[in-house]
Amino acid sequence: MTTTPVTSTALPAVAAVDPFSPEVLADPLPFQAALRDAGPVVPLTRYDDLYGMGRYADVHAALVDWQRFCSSAGVGLSNFRREAPWRPPSLLLEADPPHHDAPRRVLAPILGPRALRRLRERWFAVAEEHVDALLAGAGPVLEVDAMPALAEAFPLRVFPDAVGIPREGREHLLPYGDHLFNAFGPPNDLVAKGAPHVAEHAGWVNAQCAREVLSDDGFGAEIWAAADRGDITHDQAPLVVRSLLSAGVDTTVHGLGAVLRAMATHPGAWDRLRADPTLSRVAFEEAIRWESPVQTFFRTAEVDVPVGDTVVPEGAKILMFLGSANHDPRHWDDPDAFDLDRDPSGHVGFGMGLHQCVGQHVARLEAEALLTALAARVARIEVAAEPTRHLNNTMHAFATQPVRLHLAGL
Amino acid sequence: MDSTAVDRLVVTGKSSAAEGVAVLELARPDGRRLPDWTPGAHIDVTLANGETRQYSLCGDRWDAHRYRVAVLREVDGRGGSAYVHDELAAGDPVTLGGPRNNFAMVPSARYVFVAGGIGITPLLPMIRQAERVGAEWTLLYGGRRRASMAFLDDLARYGDRVHVVPQDEAGLLPLASWLGEPRTDTVVYCCGPAPLLAAVEQTVATVGWAPHRLRTERFTATEVGAPVRDAPFTVELTRTGTTVTVTPQISVLAAARDAGATTLSSCEKGTCGTCETTVLGGVPDHRDSILADHERAAGDCMFPCVSRSCTDRLVLDL
Ligand code: HEM
Numbered sequence: 001m002t003t004t005p006v007t008s009t010a011l012p013a014v015a016a017v018d019p020f021s022p023e024v025l026a027d028p029l030p031f032q033a034a035l036r037d038a039g040p041v042v043p044l045t046r047y048d049d050l051y052g053m054g055r056y057a058d059v060h061a062a063l064v065d066w067q068r069f070c071s072s073a074g075v076g077l078s079n080f081r082r083e084a085p086w087r088p089p090s091l092l093l094e095a096d097p098p099h100h101d102a103p104r105r106v107l108a109p110i111l112g113p114r115a116l117r118r119l120r121e122r123w124f125a126v127a128e129e130h131v132d133a134l135l136a137g138a139g140p141v142l143e144v145d146a147m148p149a150l151a152e153a154f155p156l157r158v159f160p161d162a163v164g165i166p167r168e169g170r171e172h173l174l175p176y177g178d179h180l181f182n183a184f185g186p187p188n189d190l191v192a193k194g195a196p197h198v199a200e201h202a203g204w205v206n207a208q209c210a211r212e213v214l215s216d217d218g219f220g221a222e223i224w225a226a227a228d229r230g231d232i233t234h235d236q237a238p239l240v241v242r243s244l245l246s247a248g249v250d251t252t253v254h255g256l257g258a259v260l261r262a263m264a265t266h267p268g269a270w271d272r273l274r275a276d277p278t279l280s281r282v283a284f285e286e287a288i289r290w291e292s293p294v295q296t297f298f299r300t301a302e303v304d305v306p307v308g309d310t311v312v313p314e315g316a317k318i319l320m321f322l323g324s325a326n327h328d329p330r331h332w333d334d335p336d337a338f339d340l341d342r343d344p345s346g347h348v349g350f351g352m353g354l355h356q357c358v359g360q361h362v363a364r365l366e367a368e369a370l371l372t373a374l375a376a377r378v379a380r381i382e383v384a385a386e387p388t389r390h391l392n393n394t395m396h397a398f399a400t401q402p403v404r405l406h407l408a409g410l
Numbered sequence: 411m412d413s414t415a416v417d418r419l420v421v422t423g424k425s426s427a428a429e430g431v432a433v434l435e436l437a438r439p440d441g442r443r444l445p446d447w448t449p450g451a452h453i454d455v456t457l458a459n460g461e462t463r464q465y466s467l468c469g470d471r472w473d474a475h476r477y478r479v480a481v482l483r484e485v486d487g488r489g490g491s492a493y494v495h496d497e498l499a500a501g502d503p504v505t506l507g508g509p510r511n512n513f514a515m516v517p518s519a520r521y522v523f524v525a526g527g528i529g530i531t532p533l534l535p536m537i538r539q540a541e542r543v544g545a546e547w548t549l550l551y552g553g554r555r556r557a558s559m560a561f562l563d564d565l566a567r568y569g570d571r572v573h574v575v576p577q578d579e580a581g582l583l584p585l586a587s588w589l590g591e592p593r594t595d596t597v598v599y600c601c602g603p604a605p606l607l608a609a610v611e612q613t614v615a616t617v618g619w620a621p622h623r624l625r626t627e628r629f630t631a632t633e634v635g636a637p638v639r640d641a642p643f644t645v646e647l648t649r650t651g652t653t654v655t656v657t658p659q660i661s662v663l664a665a666a667r668d669a670g671a672t673t674l675s676s677c678e679k680g681t682c683g684t685c686e687t688t689v690l691g692g693v694p695d696h697r698d699s700i701l702a703d704h705e706r707a708a709g710d711c712m713f714p715c716v717s718r719s720c721t722d723r724l725v726l727d728l
C-alpha cells in the first residue's frame with residue numbers, strides 16, 4: 001500500500017478565512033499572524049484566483065517588483081482586464097510604466113519636501129490656531145472625540161486649501177475616499193452601503209479637478225501648469241488632481257488617528273515628545289507602522305511567479321498585507337508594541353517602490369504641525385473611553401476616540 | 411535595514427556596436443535588482459581610474475538586473491573613453507550614481523527623434539516606449555559614416571520609420587523637411603553634439619514650434635561630477651553632537667545611525683526623499699535620483715542613504 005503525503009496539497013486553515021470579514025477588519029492582527037506563519041504566500045480561497053502575502057521580506061520584494069506584480073489591472077480585488085473599473089482608473093495608483101512615468105514625475109516635486117517648505121509656516125500656524133480654538137474656554141480638562149475634533153478637522157482645513165479647491169462641498173471628500181477605499185475590496189456590505197451615494201460624491205470630486213474651479217496657487221494649479229508645459233497632457237491633468245483628492249484625505253485622517261491613539265496610550269512617549277517636539281516625526285512614522293492606516297493593496301501577477309513553494313499563476317491577484325508586513329516578527333522586534341525608541345524606517349505603511357506614496361511628505365508635515373501644536377498646550381492625552389472602529393475594506397480606522405486633554409500649565 | 415554604501419556594479423559584458431562604440435552591460439555583483447529608471451535617464455559611472463562619467467541608459471527597463479550603456483571612443487581618448495575601450499573588461503568593478511533623468515519622455519501622440527552619432531543612446535529606449543504605447547514616431551539619425559553609427563541592426567526592424575543619414579553619403583540631416591512645419595501633436599527629442607542641437611533649435615524656433623515641443627540633451631564627453639572618494643571622510647552630526655568617520659563600506663545614513671542620530675529613511679535608494687538632510691558644511695557627493703542640477707549645485711541638502719562627500723568633512727543637521 002502506498003501513502004500519498006497530503007501535506008503538500010492541504011491548505012492551512014487561514015486560507016479559508018475572509019480577510020474582509022468584519023471580525024478581521026476590526027482586529028486584523030491574529031489573522032495576519034496566522035497568514036505569515038502559513039507561508040510566504042497563501043491561497044485565499046474565499047475569492048477566485050487570490051493569494052495573500054503577509055511577510056515583510058516578501059511584501060517588500062513584491063512591491064518593488066513592478067515588472068511581475070503589476071498595478072494596471074487594478075490594485076483592488078477586481079481585475080480590470082476582465083471587469084470594467086467603477087471609475088476611470090487612476091493615472092498613478094492604477095497604472096504601470098510607461099504610463100505611470102509622466103504623472104509621477106510631475107506630482108513628485110509638487111508634493112516633495114522642498115516644495116512643502118513654503119507651506120510649513122502656514123500649517124504650523126493653522127495647527128496652533130486650531131488647537132487654541134478647541135481649547136478656548138475649556139477648564140483644565142477638555143473631553144473630546146479626537147477623531148472629528150483633531151484627526152478629521154485639521155487635514156480638512158489645510159489639505160483642500162493646499163490643493164486649491166473651494167470651501168463649499170468639502171463634506172463630500174471623506175465619504176468619497178471611504179467608498180473608494182472600500183471599493184478595492186470585494187463587493188461586500190461596506191461597498192453596498194456606499195454605492196447609492198457614490199455618484200454624487202464622485203461627481204463633486206471630479207468637478208473640483210477642473211482648472212477654472214481650482215485656485216491659482218495650489219497643487220492643482222501646479223498640475224495644470226505642468227500640462228501647459230507639455231509634461232502631461234491636458235486630458236491627464238484633472239485625473240492627476242483627482243488622485244490628490246482620492247488618496248490624500250482619509251489616509252491622513254486615519255494616520256493622525258493612529259498617532260493620537262499612540263500618544264493617548266503611551267503617556268511616557270507623549271512626555272518625551274512634549275520635551276522635544278522634533279520627535280513628532282518618529283512618533284508619526286512609528287504610528288504608521290503600528291496601525292498601518294492603509295492595510296492592503298492588491299497586485300496582479302504579470303507572469304507565473306514562484307514564491308517559496310508556490311507558483312502564483314499569471315493573472316492571479318495577490319493581496320499585499322502592508323499592515324502584516326509592518327508587524328512581522330521576522331523583521332521587527334516586538335512588532336505589536338508602539339515604541340518611540342524603535343527606528344521604524346523601512347516600514348511599508350506608505351508602500352515601497354515605484355508606487356510608494358507620493359503624498360507621504362504632505363502627511364508627515366500635517367502630523368508634525370498638529371503634534372507640535374498639541375504638545376505646546378496639552379500636558380496629557382488621556383483615554384476617556386475605548387475607541388470604536390470604523391470598518392473599511394482597505395483602511396484601519398477609528399470611528400471615535402474619546403479622550404481627555406489635560407491642559408498644560410493649569 | 412541594510413544601507414547601501416558605495417554602490418558597486420560589475421561589468422558583465424562588453425561588445426562593440428559600431429566602429430569606436432563599446433557597449434557595456436552592468437549588474438550588481440550579487441545579482442540584486444538595480445534602481446528603476448525611465449527612458450532618457452543617465453547614470454554616473456566611476457571607473458577604477460577614478461574618473462566619473464555620465465552615460466545614458468539604453469537597455470530594457472523591464473530587465474531590472476542589467477544596465478546597458480554605449481561608450482564612444484572620443485578623439486584623443488577624452489573623458490575616460492580610451493580607458494573604457496582599451497582597459498575595461500568583463501568582471502571589472504565600477505561605481506554607480508543615479509539614475510537621474512533630465513530628458514524625460516512626455517506623453518504625445520507623435521514623436522520625432524533626432525539623433526547625432528552616439529546621441530542615439532537615450533533615444534533607443536524612447537523608441538521602444540513609443541512603440542509600446544502605440545504612438546506614431548520617426549527617427550532621423552545622422553553620423554559621420556555608416557560604419558561608425560551604432561545600433562543600425564537593431565533599428566532595421568522598424569523599417570521606414572528610421573531614416574539613417576551618414577554624412578559622407580548623404581550630407582547633413584534634412585532638418586527643414588522634417589521639422590519645417592510646426593505641429594501641435596508632436597514632441598521632438600534631440601540628442602547629439604552641440605552643432606546639431608543648435609541647428610534643430612534654430613529650425614524649430616524659426617518656423618514657430620511651441621518651445622516645450624522640443625526637448626534636447628547635449629551629448630558631452632567631459633568628465634562630470636566630483637570623483638568618488640575612496641578614502642574615508644568625517645561627518646559632524648551637529649544635533650547628536652558627535653563626529654563619525656565614514657568608510658567606503660558604509661553609508662552616511664548608517665554611520666549617523668550607529669552614532670546615535672535619529673534618521674528616518676524608507677527606500678534607501680535615493681528615490682523617496684524621506685532621509686533628506688540639511689547640509690551645514692562641506693560639499694555633498696550627490697548620488698540620488700531626486701535633486702535637479704540646480705538643487706545639487708546649491709549643496710544645502712542631501713540624501714544620506716546614498717549620497718556621500720566630496721570634501722574631507724561634511725557637517726549635517728542630524
Ligand atoms: C498617512 C497618510 C497616508 C498613507 C498611510 C498613504 C498610503 C499610501 C500607500 C500604501 C500607497 C501605495 C499604493 C500602492 O503601492 O499601490 C500610496 C500611494 C499614493 N498616495 Fe498615499 N498615503 C497617505 C497620504 C497621502 C497623501 C496626503 C496624498 C496626497 C497628497 C497621497 C497620495 C497618494 C498617491 C497619488 C498615491 C499613488 C502613487 C503612485 O501610484 O505612484 N497619499 N499611499
Ligand code: FES
Pocket residue numbers: 674675676677678679680681682683684685686713714715716
Ligand atoms: S531613504 Fe529614500 S531617499 Fe533616502
